[in-house]
Amino acid sequence: PCRVPVNHKCNLPAVCFVWQIAMIILFGVFVRYNEESDTRWIEHRRRKNISTNLENDFYYRYPSFQDVHVMIFVGFGFLMTFLKRYSFGGVGFNFLIAAFGIQWALLMQGWFHYLDDDGKIKIGVENLINADFCVAGCLIAYGACLGKVSPVQLMVLTLFGVTLFAVEEYIILELLHAKDPGGSMVIHTFGAYYGLTISWVLYRPMLSQSKHLQGSVYHSDVFAMIGTLFLWMYWPSFNSAIADHGDGQHRAVINTYLALAASVLTTFAISSISQKHGKLDMVHIQNATLAGGVAMGTASEFMITPYGSLIVGFCSSIISTFGYIFLTPFMEKTLKIQDTCGIHNLHAMPGVIGGIVGAITAASASESVYGQEGLINTFDFKEAVANRTANIQGGYQAAGLFVAIAFGLVGGALVGGILKLPIWGDPADANCFDDEVYWEVRKGLQTETR
């Protein structure tokens, strides 16, 4: 019954093979261990007068790395298992493109940020965190396309997505010197607009043919809650993973924790008020409860105060939940954007809020609140930007937000155009949201009654 695309058989294996071999060659040419990971660390230690092995930064970043890692693979993966017949594709293709993306990200980010004098990229644990971050943008974009694209298209989406990410990240963080430790702008805003534009280019007018597969079943909703909760719980680690050691990391955790807590109550309130009989909708609970984490990404290290964080969580979840109720149907009907997971509500809008909050809180930062040294440390007003004031920093933050949006829109249009070529083996409209197109699905799908 499933029309399997004719050229699918050779495409996916070919792409995976060729690209993996390309990775091996590029890593062979470019990637080496950094000083903390090299056996010559002991000599380096002596040179730098480091007294014990335990001052290796590994011990302070690694637990954060593992939390972020869980968010990428279990968090995003299981969040996308909610469809009744696309759970394999949700968690499986997430696994595939994340595993490819982190390799490509190590190279792309390496060329932009970690190139050593000898022309080699030197990697350590912090690079692994950044690669996970980078790939998150593509996984967000996948959310908009979930169930409507082939794995090969996803590989292409990821190849270009990671490339674009590395460039915009370089512009925003290095050239504009904006702060964005949790990636409200560079990850969420960029990723969401990238995915939404692709979805807009790939618009399927006859998608209603697979309408019967677009919902969830009882247990697929419970699976999705695994994703939601691991994202929710580890988000403080996400927003603090590459923050400054010391007070910065500490503050990022507290701010994110509070914003997320406020998001939950608000989401329950709006979800209940919007349905007849006041019933709750699992779609909202699975997604909008996370909006506070997204919106806290830019300002996580700033002195936004605990109640400021609560307000950010409060507002972003109101907007996010209303987005699911009103905007998603409107976008599909009027703007011709089919957004399977509602990433516009979970990543685009809260991401933009996060960027704006970051710009405002940066612009209004003062020595009386931060302390003289604290201000310099928090915003890195050193070297090339030693003379920048908080006010001007606010302007650069805002500029960063526009760069992220622009990269998402333009990049998405470009990549969407490429993905529209009829060579990628994407499923027919009637076979969307159906694992049987790409997966062996055993007969007798349900547990038998006895």
Added chain:
Amino acid sequence: PCRVPVNHKCNLPAVCFVWQIAMIILFGVFVRYNEESDTRWIEHRRRKNISTNLENDFYYRYPSFQDVHVMIFVGFGFLMTFLKRYSFGGVGFNFLIAAFGIQWALLMQGWFHYLDDDGKIKIGVENLINADFCVAGCLIAYGACLGKVSPVQLMVLTLFGVTLFAVEEYIILELLHAKDPGGSMVIHTFGAYYGLTISWVLYRPMLSQSKHLQGSVYHSDVFAMIGTLFLWMYWPSFNSAIADHGDGQHRAVINTYLALAASVLTTFAISSISQKHGKLDMVHIQNATLAGGVAMGTASEFMITPYGSLIVGFCSSIISTFGYIFLTPFMEKTLKIQDTCGIHNLHAMPGVIGGIVGAITAASASESVYGQEGLINTFDFKEAVANRTANIQGGYQAAGLFVAIAFGLVGGALVGGILKLPIWGDPADANCFDDEVYWEVRKGLQTETR
């Protein structure tokens, strides 16, 4: 078919909204970053002569915090998904009340323990751990009421539960100066008796009308195992999270690990021996395997010895499993206490055992075992209690247990009375344990056969 309570529509949103706004206001008035999380940390560091940012306590508490966080949201949440038609409510309402409870706990515990000279509560990572701990008591109480109360009732239960918790914790830890790092008394005993008393007040004589929904289905039992395992695995972190740095934390991990390991074998033994044909019961495996962790909460830091920990796990699981077999039906029929999750067996009895074990091991602590300084460090025999002996400490530990029980019983009766008012939109007897009362549940609940 579902009688939706008429006044439900406005209640939940109103409560969530108003309370979240109240939180924002109270946080605005009272809560600030502590020194380790403030940008002025760099000045503080210089004053205190701390050489690197890496000596910020963040790095030593944060991994423990994350483990505890997972226990609260995934552990408790998924443990309560075992019912065939109440998985949304199990994991979803757990999410709601935990997210509310941690905010309220930061305030309540802050007022009692962390109030600075300027009248502000100064928070850091340790407060986040304590807030998670505090909310655990309410989640335990939820276990007794699972499926029989409305979300608004749960919010009320949590509001009062956290308040009572903060008071009894203050009395037990500060006034009585009892030790309870893993909360056998302050968390488990209190939470369980609080929940059981509420359930007793809210007794439903006609609950058998929803008997067909009280069991599990195959996959809901597997979901519940996610909760069980994350609780079981991270329990050593729970019992050591706020223990003393150094040997105390170390010992708490070993003791808890061993008690839990013994619990598993014992539970399998009793479960198998009690059923006809020697078959195992998932209810026992999901719950009684955790009894050792509960029972190790008070004495986790003490020199109870490795084999002592095994004995504690061994005994508590025997009692817990037998509780599920004999006591739960007896309590329902004779005492009119309907205990959905069997928290009497998993938290009340093992919690009391934990309190008793703590009292006995404290009373029998000696300088020959602990060393002179070790004894002082372990029991904090300093300042106001510098002259206390181990023997007397044992008495205070026992007193702490009584305080916990008393707070549970009296508080539960009080709050139960409030929750009995006919204004909370609780489900009819025939609609208990049914997600359809509070959640949009899609038609076609099962994966289709093709």
Added chain:
Amino acid sequence: PCRVPVNHKCNLPAVCFVWQIAMIILFGVFVRYNEESDTRWIEHRRRKNISTNLENDFYYRYPSFQDVHVMIFVGFGFLMTFLKRYSFGGVGFNFLIAAFGIQWALLMQGWFHYLDDDGKIKIGVENLINADFCVAGCLIAYGACLGKVSPVQLMVLTLFGVTLFAVEEYIILELLHAKDPGGSMVIHTFGAYYGLTISWVLYRPMLSQSKHLQGSVYHSDVFAMIGTLFLWMYWPSFNSAIADHGDGQHRAVINTYLALAASVLTTFAISSISQKHGKLDMVHIQNATLAGGVAMGTASEFMITPYGSLIVGFCSSIISTFGYIFLTPFMEKTLKIQDTCGIHNLHAMPGVIGGIVGAITAASASESVYGQEGLINTFDFKEAVANRTANIQGGYQAAGLFVAIAFGLVGGALVGGILKLPIWGDPADANCFDDEVYWEVRKGLQTETR
């Protein structure tokens, strides 16, 4: 309908009880806290001139321990839930034997490695990691027997498995002085051949009678992905948990991370190329994506270079996936080895690859790459083996691999013979892969339609 073995009723409880009591007695006689976990640590600290409690090794090993712990209980446990009617047994018996195994491992490994002058085993967090490692070997062996043995047989398998493990580990790591931080040889190769040989001895010619239960259902495959992902994500922690502090641990993480990333792409490629219509097979995705982690276990600390790690992941997953496609059916038909989870493909072959890779990279290690001190540190060329060269070390690594295989084969034959005795209550051929033999399974297994 299920033939329940007659003598099953008393066996499991008796074994669990007697063995748990034996553990208590043995722990009472032999096990004590080590210096870092004892209240006398403060005196020890002063003696050793350690300035703060935070230099307690606890803080640097504990997060690794928790990751490994999750792999053992959730990773292995959920990976084995894939069968449609044996999910309880998969996760439940995994829980039982792991909880027993870690206790016995603490004793066995303690006697071989941690015996103090006073005849006591002194335990700390590192022992807990090692106990988890040790039990992993038995859980791998369980994979071959999944669904075909009784819980009592599993307890026996674990008792002997842990014993054999402790001996071969002692020979390989202490006597041969081979390096194997992630256990390609001592854990995976040994565990796999141990399990396969047992499965060969217990060959069931009429197993096709339960053929209808050998597959998965849709949601059981999603449950298994939880296991896969937690294993995949935390494998860098596994291979680095007991590696040298400093650069060694750092390098182990990077190498494992990269090998695993390459494994994913390769597995998708081979899985797709091998099926008609290019469809993907969940069995491959659940298992062969992990082959890179297994194959990286021995050489994880070596200077294998980042691209070397990618090549290891690439090759091991090709072999592993082809193993599932061709070897497993061949082994069942021709060699009479029934391997339920395909551990030959996930653990035996990648484990052997790991051992060979370790031997080759060790043999080719040079001072120009490692630095003089780096070479000594990485291979511990100190004390008794101070004069060993990298070349010779390669030979000892290869010898270690043979020891692991030999222990697996001989031990498996022996224990298989014991398990063949008709006293263990194993299920009839027609009842294999069926939870109803050992578990109370509620009627009405599926979520009702309404």
